[in-house]
Amino acid sequence: MQKTLLQxxxxxxxxxxxxxxxxxIILLLMxxxxxxxxxxAIGYGLGALLSYxxxxxxxxxxxxxxxxxxxxxxxxxxxxxxxxxTLQWLLxxxxxxxxxxGSAVIYTLSSxxxxxxxxxxx
Numbered sequence: 001m002q003k004t005l006l007q008x009x010x011x012x013x014x015x016x017x018x019x020x021x022x023x024x025i026i027l028l029l030m031x032x033x034x035x036x037x038x039x040x041a042i043g044y045g046l047g048a049l050l051s052y053x054x055x056x057x058x059x060x061x062x063x064x065x066x067x068x069x070x071x072x073x074x075x076x077x078x079x080x081x082x083x084x085x086t087l088q089w090l091l092x093x094x095x096x097x098x099x100x101x102g103s104a105v106i107y108t109l110s111s112x113x114x115x116x117x118x119x120x121x122x
Contacts, residue, residue: 010059022047036096075114083107
């Protein structure tokens with residue numbers, strides 16, 4: 001139980017770091033003229049790499065395996081598709097900055113649930 005609680009705390013701390021990193025990239029790219037969609041893709045792509053490394057090494061202390069990495073990035077792809085669809089919908093309703101934050105909620109919830117079920121079961 002204590003191990004799971006520590007993993008949960010680490011997962012959330014890494015999520016905060018990763019979110020700040022990803023959104024910094026997204027907002028910087030938008031500021032310098034990239035579209036909301038391109039900024040989103042680049043920010044989430046770089047965030048995905050950081051997330052895999054940090055969660056594997058610090059949250060779950062797992063050794064890298066190709067199978068685990070494939071599952072991780074497959075789940076991120078599914079979560080990103082949900083994020084992308086949400087972003088496109090929200091861009092019709094709100095300004096691009098609000099849309100980015102709204103789509104991030106969908107991304108965060110879907111990736112967390114899928115990681116817990118399929119990648120980091122321990």
